[in-house]
Amino acid sequence: MSRTGGGKKLKGTGGSTRVDRSRQRVSSPGGAKSKGSSSRKVSLPFLIASGVGVALVSVLIAVCVRWAMTSSLNQPIGLPRVINDEMMGGAQYKERLWGSYRSNVYFGMRPRLPRSLVVGMAWMYGLATPTGEVSLYIRHTCQHADNLGRYGWGQHDGRSFGQQEITDSYMKLSTSFIINTLPGALGESWTARIRADSRSSENATISLLFYVFNEGTEELSFELGNSGSTIESITGDIDTIGNFRINFTPTVARQPYYSYLATDLNKISLLSHFIETVLKEGRSPLFPGERYIFDSKKTKLVVYQMHGQLPLEFEVTYSSGEQVPLVGERFREELAKYSNYFNKKFEETFNLKEKGFSDDMIVFAQSAFSNLIGSISYFYGESLVMAPGMKKPINYFPAPLYTGVPSRSFFPRGFLWDEGFHQLLVTQWDTDIVKDVLGHWLDMLNADGWIPREQILGEEALSKVPEEFVVQYSSNANPPALFLTVEALVDRMEGTNKLMDVNYLKRIYPRLEAWYNWFIRTQKGPRPFTYQWKGRNGSTFSELNPKTLTSGLDDYPRASHPTSDEYHIDLRCWLSLATSVLIKIGNIIKVPTDDYKEYLKSLNDFDTLNKLHWDTKRQVYSDYGLHTSSVKLVTDRDANPPVKIRKVMKEPRLKFVDSFGYVNLFPFLMKLLPPDSLQLEATLTHINNESLLWTDYGLRSLSKSDPFYSKANTAHDKPYWRGAIWININYLTLKALNHYKNIKGPYQEIAGNIYKRLRNNIINNMYTQYKSTGFIWEQYNDRNGKGKGTHPFTGWSSLVVLIMSEKY
Numbered sequence: 001m002s003r004t005g006g007g008k009k010l011k012g013t014g015g016s017t018r019v020d021r022s023r024q025r026v027s028s029p030g031g032a033k034s035k036g037s038s039s040r041k042v043s044l045p046f047l048i049a050s051g052v053g054v055a056l057v058s059v060l061i062a063v064c065v066r067w068a069m070t071s072s073l074n075q076p077i078g079l080p081r082v083i084n085d086e087m088m089g090g091a092q093y094k095e096r097l098w099g100s101y102r103s104n105v106y107f108g109m110r111p112r113l114p115r116s117l118v119v120g121m122a123w124m125y126g127l128a129t130p131t132g133e134v135s136l137y138i139r140h141t142c143q144h145a146d147n148l149g150r151y152g153w154g155q156h157d158g159r160s161f162g163q164q165e166i167t168d169s170y171m172k173l174s175t176s177f178i179i180n181t182l183p184g185a186l187g188e189s190w191t192a193r194i195r196a197d198s199r200s201s202e203n204a205t206i207s208l209l210f211y212v213f214n215e216g217t218e219e220l221s222f223e224l225g226n227s228g229s230t231i232e233s234i235t236g237d238i239d240t241i242g243n244f245r246i247n248f249t250p251t252v253a254r255q256p257y258y259s260y261l262a263t264d265l266n267k268i269s270l271l272s273h274f275i276e277t278v279l280k281e282g283r284s285p286l287f288p289g290e291r292y293i294f295d296s297k298k299t300k301l302v303v304y305q306m307h308g309q310l311p312l313e314f315e316v317t318y319s320s321g322e323q324v325p326l327v328g329e330r331f332r333e334e335l336a337k338y339s340n341y342f343n344k345k346f347e348e349t350f351n352l353k354e355k356g357f358s359d360d361m362i363v364f365a366q367s368a369f370s371n372l373i374g375s376i377s378y379f380y381g382e383s384l385v386m387a388p389g390m391k392k393p394i395n396y397f398p399a400p401l402y403t404g405v406p407s408r409s410f411f412p413r414g415f416l417w418d419e420g421f422h423q424l425l426v427t428q429w430d431t432d433i434v435k436d437v438l439g440h441w442l443d444m445l446n447a448d449g450w451i452p453r454e455q456i457l458g459e460e461a462l463s464k465v466p467e468e469f470v471v472q473y474s475s476n477a478n479p480p481a482l483f484l485t486v487e488a489l490v491d492r493m494e495g496t497n498k499l500m501d502v503n504y505l506k507r508i509y510p511r512l513e514a515w516y517n518w519f520i521r522t523q524k525g526p527r528p529f530t531y532q533w534k535g536r537n538g539s540t541f542s543e544l545n546p547k548t549l550t551s552g553l554d555d556y557p558r559a560s561h562p563t564s565d566e567y568h569i570d571l572r573c574w575l576s577l578a579t580s581v582l583i584k585i586g587n588i589i590k591v592p593t594d595d596y597k598e599y600l601k602s603l604n605d606f607d608t609l610n611k612l613h614w615d616t617k618r619q620v621y622s623d624y625g626l627h628t629s630s631v632k633l634v635t636d637r638d639a640n641p642p643v644k645i646r647k648v649m650k651e652p653r654l655k656f657v658d659s660f661g662y663v664n665l666f667p668f669l670m671k672l673l674p675p676d677s678l679q680l681e682a683t684l685t686h687i688n689n690e691s692l693l694w695t696d697y698g699l700r701s702l703s704k705s706d707p708f709y710s711k712a713n714t715a716h717d718k719p720y721w722r723g724a725i726w727i728n729i730n731y732l733t734l735k736a737l738n739h740y741k742n743i744k745g746p747y748q749e750i751a752g753n754i755y756k757r758l759r760n761n762i763i764n765n766m767y768t769q770y771k772s773t774g775f776i777w778e779q780y781n782d783r784n785g786k787g788k789g790t791h792p793f794t795g796w797s798s799l800v801v802l803i804m805s806e807k808y
Helices: 044-073 091-095 268-281 328-350 359-374 416-427 431-442 482-495 502-522 569-589 594-603 606-613 662-669 678-687 727-741 748-773 796-805
Strands: 018-020 025-027 108-111 117-128 134-139 150-156 161-168 171-179 189-198 205-214 221-224 231-238 242-250 257-263 301-309 312-320 377-381 384-386 399-403 624-627 631-636 643-648 653-656
Touching: 091 431, 117 171, 117 268, 150 328, 150 359, 161 328, 161 359, 171 328, 189 205, 205 231, 205 268, 205 312, 221 257, 231 301, 268 301, 301 312, 328 359, 328 796, 359 416, 359 748, 359 796, 399 431, 416 431, 416 482, 416 796, 431 482, 431 502, 482 502, 482 569, 502 569, 569 594, 569 606, 569 662, 662 678, 662 727, 678 748, 727 748, 727 796, 748 796
Parallel strands: none
Antiparallel strands: 108 117, 117 134, 117 205, 150 161, 161 171, 171 189, 189 312, 205 301, 221 231, 231 242, 242 312, 257 301, 377 399, 624 653, 631 643
């Protein structure tokens, strides 16, 4: 195996000859007898001795293999990093040094540096209970249980500013910030404004909290105001950012109460617990006469607290070096300028007003976009990983990650296949951010060419993840959707007047090759040019249909009995996309691509595709494997306690999997069907069929007539990809329809008609749900269009902006 990822001969295509260019070693299928073999009699003592020797050699080999496997598992690949010292030293990187890179809290900021400053906001208020007692409520990390009416960025440019509104009970909070990116400043100063207003005629009283925490070893210092009751400034000298000063300035006429906290806190993972529990249960200035919480001489955490009747407002300014932050009226003026410029750039980028959308719908689109780009976060740490045969997990190599997150409330961390969709939207806005995000992900490659599919980096991220989902397995893939972003980025760079960044493409190309070759080598199926998502559990009795988490489609029904005989249509199509993108980049940077072209020709061969995956009887493309749909969950009453187990009513057999939904669309989604093919006609017919996928709100994920439709997969797992409408696949569907409606063929008009109706259905339903609930959702109910799952989900659901603007 090549550790440089430079091999052009593609390995692992079923039983065909395999070539590893780095060693030029060829292995053929089958095992030929060696020339010196003969059949002679061997004595029993010799056989025994030989058996012991073979056993010892086997043990030695197993130990060596396990050692080699472990040593490559947590070692970075031997290739130049994409995010190198030169890139990090550039103005583009430094301008985005600080940002709202803590999407897990309602408002927080940090620099893209490990072991540095972390700042954030919380608020606290009391409500009287029927018994006359006061119950305290504190808001800090984004949580469904807080039941906020709405929160999220209304405007965010990904670089310099953002404005957010939060609706809670009887108050509305506004947070805004500006990062100074003037020449010479390079993000060394910023200002944030926090304001709370009443939503009722009552004289509401709350506490606003703003904290500063140092992840490093250095202590913080603070200065008190003249009254001695409030923090006026915090200073420090931290290795990662140098000397800094943070000032607090009240900006309301009335005189609220103040208090502060200064204490030692050695782990950021304890921060949320401390803010949300210790402060809530400790002495609180909500009670008359108590202004101070407590303090400490050894200080790693400082909390500024303002308490009083609404409205309340204060500014926080950060400065490093000689930069002077924006304050007061100057801040207001600059914020208005940034807002106006955002509106102008948004229209120039997405042309929604030109397309006839109302002001309200444009505000909806701006919110979707701003929450996607405003949720890009910075993490640093080590994943917990395992390889097959290992008894316990080990730490991956430590690394930073700059990435979008699917959901601030439920998934505030990086997901590999989600990110490929996230950056499609950002590509239209700021290619420098996209290149930065892509580079960080590709720098996660280990020596084998594998990237962990879920990134749980650092103590704060780890504290939000259930234990069973923490360990990442090196045999498991995730859809290589980053190739979607790479393709869009290349197309964007080619379509502008700017000089193509060939040097960047040269840096990412070897890493893309290494990742691609890992797929070809490890996810191969039982026949040439077939591929199989590894990691399915073939021995489980608790699942109606064993999940395929690695495919990204979780509980979507695959072969009911996982075996090495199965192969999956969507993975083949993903690899077709990846191969075509490598060819496109290779042509730009002038490297040979003949081997990739030959491989792509085989992958896209229409006759082979149909022979392997086309179910003639049902007229659909399908997975193949050991399958039966005659299964159900029943209660095993012999177990103590009783549990739900799968009962098989009809024995499985090797055949095409007879479910129909998103997976069956992949040859169409990746535009692999000839425009005059009967397969295209059949696919369009199925899409347009209300008893299958079509709804007034978008395409459902699984046919309404499917045996697994809306069925729970276990006693505790609700249906996930079994009927609900997902925006990322609907986006790919519209992209494909847009393709086929614009090329000549007998189905051009049909594709255009379906495109128009599907696009309108998705936009109108998402907008309606946003207006009624205040949120964009993870998925939408196929029966009534209502949002369901996690909210806000401004990851790939934000692709609605590209759907509105018709940017494919």
